[in-house]
Amino acid sequence: MYYFFAEGVIIIEPKCISRVILKRLPIYLGYLKSxxxxxxxxxxxxxxxxxxQMGEVQVRKDLAAVCDIGKPKIGYKVRDLIDELxxxxxxxxxxxxxxxxxxxLGKALLSYEGFREYGLSIVAAFDVDDTVIGNxxxxxxxxxxxKLSDLCQRMNIQIGIIAVPAESAQAICDYIIKCGIKAIMNFTPYLLKVPSDIIAHHVNIAASLALLSKQLSEQT
Amino acid sequence: MYYFFAEGVIIIEPKCISRVILKRLPIYLGYLKSxxxxxxxxxxxxxxxxxxQMGEVQVRKDLAAVCDIGKPKIGYKVRDLIDELxxxxxxxxxxxxxxxxxxxLGKALLSYEGFREYGLSIVAAFDVDDTVIGNxxxxxxxxxxxKLSDLCQRMNIQIGIIAVPAESAQAICDYIIKCGIKAIMNFTPYLLKVPSDIIAHHVNIAASLALLSKQLSEQT
DNA sequence: TAGATTGTTAATCGATTAACAATC
DNA sequence: TAGATTGTTAATCGATTAACAATC
Structure with a gap:
């Protein structure tokens, strides 16, 4: 964090952290908590x-980007570092x-308990098939x-996971955006088209596994 | 691909492609197939x-790294490009x-049909709990x-997915490596320790979703 | 004090983007 | 021929690594 004086007003530079660093932070946190x-x-x-198995300078730089609690010769107080992260x-x-x-997949995510630790609360799942309703x-x-529109608006829910068949992904995506969803995680291989103010992340498990397989086949 | 002459022998430079490019190729392929x-x-x-919504030079460079079928003024023959990719x-x-x-999660992956398209065949799942055996x-x-050891050795299976509780992840990992598994995709938040000749990919859905959530909260 | 460790500044590396010659 | 498009070479950008001064 940097502070600048401009015309007598203190401006706090928005802590803009690159995506690469952001992806490593939960790894540090996970280790510390273990x-x-x-x-x-x-x-x-x-x-x-x-x-x-990372570079030590990288770790130090990443941590310095987030907090300010490192002490020469001593290191970081684990409790505090967990807290900061x-x-x-x-x-x-x-x-x-x-x-x-x-x-x-939807049901697996719905009943997964591990989200809580990451500050996430899965509220409910939705489907068109009457036979799965209720649970x-x-x-x-x-x-x-x-019921999706009403619930999202009432609870002001802005994050949605798409775990439908690939064919209906885009239609569902358009629909939940209309319902107020602003960030979408898509588990479908279909690449969603979204307006520029909507964030969409694509998780293609099959493609990732295929790349792992390719990496293996090349490792002679 | 580049060809070099060295002492009269043609050496084909190993097509070493960076991981960033590798991750984009399935995206191109998916679009072309759609x-x-x-x-x-x-x-x-x-x-x-x-x-x-990518840079056009990037697309061209990525494709040039893989194949050689682009024709000025015409572009790429879709059929051939799909084939090359x-x-x-x-x-x-x-x-x-x-x-x-x-x-x-394990069952969801076991019955997911989409892997075939990526050259992957899920053979079977394994568990310690007798009540889920059979399916x-x-x-x-x-x-x-x-039964895992025997099956993997008989069929020479080298790729494994870990979808067990986080507490048993490392033990299971060690075990399947002993059974001949060489590449592991881990769906557990636990960071696996593996020998240097084993490839391990970590997929932490909760952490990814949490980062999406953070990105949303920052997008003022 | 000396050694360990921090955070920062400079150097290197790799990836993206821009500019451009080649060509169907 | 002119325009569109390719692939390559050079320039820019960002991330990683190395070097080092500061410090408990």
Missing amino acids: LPNDAPPHISATTIANVL ETFLGFKDMNDVIIVGAGK MNSTKPIYHIS | LPNDAPPHISATTIANVL ETFLGFKDMNDVIIVGAGK MNSTKPIYHIS
């Missing part, structure tokens, strides 16, 4: 780097998420898609 | 770039994959984990 309770209270960037990443305040598509197997409800 | 049958037989890098990415010959963990709901079998 440390046993009886571990020493401080840790050095060198130690973190060695365990995670969680605060920075927004894991401390909950964000509601809905899922569209209650097929096998006996989970504590989280599955509603008919016609 | 084109209707009555579309014109040729397409230009400019068109592809515009549709996918599929061949390059290895989607044409099948690779067998096993899944460890037949919980909700009534799918054409693909679920075996007890004790």
